[in-house]
Amino acid sequence: MKRLAIFLVALxxxxxxxPETWAISPEAQQKVVTAASKNLIEIGVSxxxxxxxxxxxxxxxxxxxxxxxTAEKDEELKLSVKGRVGPxxxxxxxxxxxxxxFMYKIHATKPLKEIVSEETARDLELGYPSxxxxxxxxxxxxxxxxxxxxKVFKGLLKIKEEANLxxxxxxxxxxxxxxxxxxxxxxxxxxxxxxxxYLVESFCFINGELAAYGKDVVEIKKVGLEYxxxxxxxxQPVFFGVLAVxxxxxxxxxxxxxxxxxxxH
Amino acid sequence: MDIYLPIAGMSINFFLVIGxxxxxxxxxGLFGVGGGFLLTPxxxxxxxxxxVAAASDSNQxxxxxxxxxxxxxxxxxxxxxxxxxxxxxxITGGTIGVQLVKVLRAMGNFEFVMKVxxxxxxxxxxxxxxxxxxxxxxxxxxxxxxxGAPAVVATEGGLARLFSRLPLKMHFHRSGLHTxxxxxxxxxxxxxxxxxxxGVGGGFxxxxxxxxIIGMPTIVAIGTDLFQIVLTSANVTLQQAFVNKTVDLLLAxxxxxxxxxxxxxxxxxxxRLKGEQIRILLAxxxxxxTVKLFLDLVLTPADLVSLAPAKGGGH
Numbered sequence: 001m002k003r004l005a006i007f008l009v010a011l012x013x014x015x016x017x018x019p020e021t022w023a024i025s026p027e028a029q030q031k032v033v034t035a036a037s038k039n040l041i042e043i044g045v046s047x048x049x050x051x052x053x054x055x056x057x058x059x060x061x062x063x064x065x066x067x068x069x070t071a072e073k074d075e076e077l078k079l080s081v082k083g084r085v086g087p088x089x090x091x092x093x094x095x096x097x098x099x100x101x102f103m104y105k106i107h108a109t110k111p112l113k114e115i116v117s118e119e120t121a122r123d124l125e126l127g128y129p130s131x132x133x134x135x136x137x138x139x140x141x142x143x144x145x146x147x148x149x150x151k152v153f154k155g156l157l158k159i160k161e162e163a164n165l166x167x168x169x170x171x172x173x174x175x176x177x178x179x180x181x182x183x184x185x186x187x188x189x190x191x192x193x194x195x196x197x198y199l200v201e202s203f204c205f206i207n208g209e210l211a212a213y214g215k216d217v218v219e220i221k222k223v224g225l226e227y228x229x230x231x232x233x234x235x236q237p238v239f240f241g242v243l244a245v246x247x248x249x250x251x252x253x254x255x256x257x258x259x260x261x262x263x264x265h
Numbered sequence: 266m267d268i269y270l271p272i273a274g275m276s277i278n279f280f281l282v283i284g285x286x287x288x289x290x291x292x293x294g295l296f297g298v299g300g301g302f303l304l305t306p307x308x309x310x311x312x313x314x315x316x317v318a319a320a321s322d323s324n325q326x327x328x329x330x331x332x333x334x335x336x337x338x339x340x341x342x343x344x345x346x347x348x349x350x351x352x353x354x355x356i357t358g359g360t361i362g363v364q365l366v367k368v369l370r371a372m373g374n375f376e377f378v379m380k381v382x383x384x385x386x387x388x389x390x391x392x393x394x395x396x397x398x399x400x401x402x403x404x405x406x407x408x409x410x411x412x413g414a415p416a417v418v419a420t421e422g423g424l425a426r427l428f429s430r431l432p433l434k435m436h437f438h439r440s441g442l443h444t445x446x447x448x449x450x451x452x453x454x455x456x457x458x459x460x461x462x463x464g465v466g467g468g469f470x471x472x473x474x475x476x477x478i479i480g481m482p483t484i485v486a487i488g489t490d491l492f493q494i495v496l497t498s499a500n501v502t503l504q505q506a507f508v509n510k511t512v513d514l515l516l517a518x519x520x521x522x523x524x525x526x527x528x529x530x531x532x533x534x535x536x537r538l539k540g541e542q543i544r545i546l547l548a549x550x551x552x553x554x555t556v557k558l559f560l561d562l563v564l565t566p567a568d569l570v571s572l573a574p575a576k577g578g579g580h
Contacts, residue, residue: 045268045515046267047267047276048267048269048276078573079570079572079573080373080570082568082569082570082571083569087562088377088381088562088563089377089562089563089564089565089566090374091373091571091573094373094573141372141373151570152570155568155569155570156570158570159568159570159571192274194274225271226269226271229271229272233272233510234510237507238506240512241503241504241505241506242503244324244506244512244517245499245503247328247518248327248502249327249331249495251518251521252327252328252329252331253332253335255328255525256332256333256335257332259525
C-alpha cells in the first residue's frame with residue numbers, strides 16, 4: 001500500500017516534469033551556439049529604434065534554419081472595427097484579443113512550409129497561421145459577423161506590420177549561412193517596440209525534424225529622462241500632473257520675461 | 266534629429282514638432298488667438314495619438330497662457346469675480362470632459378467624436394469669421410457711409426439683456442456689470458468640456474461671448490479669459506494625467522518652445538497687415554482644416570481595424 005502511494009506520488013511528480021504545451025521539446029535538442037551584438041537596448045531621448053546582429057553556429061551542416069523573435073509576454077489587445085453609420089465611419093464593434101505576441105518576426109532560409117509540417121509549425125508557433133490558431137477573440141461590443149475573425153486577424157497583422165513589429169522573411173539573403181554552418185542576420189527593433197524582454201530562438205531542421213535549438217534574450221529598457229517620465233506618469237499620476245502644470249506655468253512665465261511681452265493666448 | 270516621446274510611445278522628428286509649434290505660434294501671434302484648435306488636429310496628422318495630442322496640448326496651453334495672464338493681472342485687466350464664476354464652470358466642464366474622454370476612448374470612438382465636434386465648431390467659427398470680415402471689407406470699400414450701428418450689435422445687446430434678467434444676480438465690480446451668474450457659469454462649463462475633448466483653450470468662443478453676450482469691456486474680457494484659461498487648462502492637464510495618463514510633458518515643452526518663438530514673428534507680421542485681411546486669412550485656414558477633418562469622417566478609412574487603448578497610457 002505504502003509502495004503504491006510512493007509510486008503514485010512519483011508518477012504525479014514525473015507528469016509535472018513533462019512540458020505539456022510542446023509536443024516537441026526544443027530544449028532537449030542539440031544546442032545552436034549563438035551570440036548577439038548586444039542584449040540590452042536602452043530607450044533614451046533620441047531613441048529611434050535599434051538593430052541587433054545575431055551570429056550562430058549551426059551544428060547540423062546543411063540544415064534549414066528558422067529564427068523567431070517574439071516578445072516574452074503575449075499582449076491583451078482591444079481592437080476597434082469601423083463601420084458605416086449613415087455617411088460617417090465610426091467604431092461599431094470591438095474585440096478583446098488574447099494570445100497575440102506583441103512582437104513577432106521570422107527569418108528563414110526558405111519558405112516555412114517547405115521546412116516544417118503544419119503540425120510542427122503550430123507546435124513551435126512558427127508562421128502567421130500558427131499565431132492565428134492560438135488567438136482568442138471575444139466580442140466586447142457590437143454585433144458579430146461571420147467574417148469578423150478573418151477581418152480582425154488581417155487588421156491586426158496590418159497594424160503590426162506597419163509598425164514593423166511583425167514580419168516574416170523567407171529569404172536566404174536575409175539569413176546568410178556561410179558554408180552551411182555559420183549564420184548571421186539582424187533584427188530591427190522599431191521605436192514602437194516597448195520595454196520588455198524579447199526572445200530570439202534559432203531552430204535547425206533536418207527533413208522537417210527539429211535537430212538543434214538555441215535561444216537569446218534581448219531586453220529593452222527606458223533609461224534616464226524617458227524612464228523617469230514614463231514611470232512617474234504611470235505610477236504617480238498625481239505628482240506627475242502637478243509637476244506638468246508647475247513646469248508649464250514656470251516655463252510660460254520665464255518665456256514671458258525673456259520676450260518682455262504678454263503671452264500670445 | 267529624432268526624439269522619443271515617452272507617453273506617445275513613438276519616435277518623431279524634433280524639427281517637425283517644433284516647426285508645427287512654431288507655425289501655430291506664428292498664426293496665434295498674427296491673429297491674437299490661442300491656436301490650440303489648430304495644434305491638436307495638426308499633431309494628429311503627424312501621427313500623435315489623439316488623446317495624447319489633446320492632453321499635451323492642454324499642458325502647453327497652461328504655459329502659453331500663463332505669461333499673458335500674469336501681464337494682464339499686473340495691468341489690472343482681470344475681473345477675478347467673473348473669472349472665478351467662469352472658472353467654476355470651467356472646472357466642472359473640464360472634469361466632465363475628461364471622464365467623457367475616458368468613456369469614448371474605451372468605446373473606440375474618441376477620435377470620431379473629437380473630429381465631429383471640431384468640424385462643427387471650426388465650421389461655425391470659420392464661416393462666421395469669413396462672412397463678418399468679408400462684410401467689413403465691403404463696408405470699408407463703400408467708404409464711410411453714416412455711422413449707424415450695424416444690426417448685429419443690436420441683437421447681441423438684446424441677448425445680453427435677456428441673460429442679465431436671469432436669477433442669481435451678482436455685481437461684477439471690475440467689469441462694471443450687475444448680471445446673472447448663470448450664463449458665465451454655463452459658458453465656462455461648455456468651454457471646459459471642449460478643453461478636455463479637443464485640447465483647446467477656447468478663447469475664440471469665450472472672448473466674443475464675454476464681450477457681446479455678457480457685455481464686458483474688451484480688455485477686461487481678454488485678461489479675464491487668460492486668467493480662467495490658465496486654471497481651466499491646468500485642471501484639464503491634472504485630470505488627464507490622473508484619469509487617462511496621456512500628458513506627454515516632453516511633447517508639451519517642445520511645442521511651447523516652438524510656439525513662443527513663432528508667436529514673436531507672428532506678432533511682428535501682424536503689424537503690417539490690416540485687421541480684416543488677417544481675419545479672412547484665419548477664416549480660410551480654419552475652413553480648410555474643417556474640410557480636411559470632415560473628409561476624414563466620411564471617406565472610407567485605409568484601416569478598418571484599429572487599436573483601442575486597453576488601459577491607461579498613450580498606446
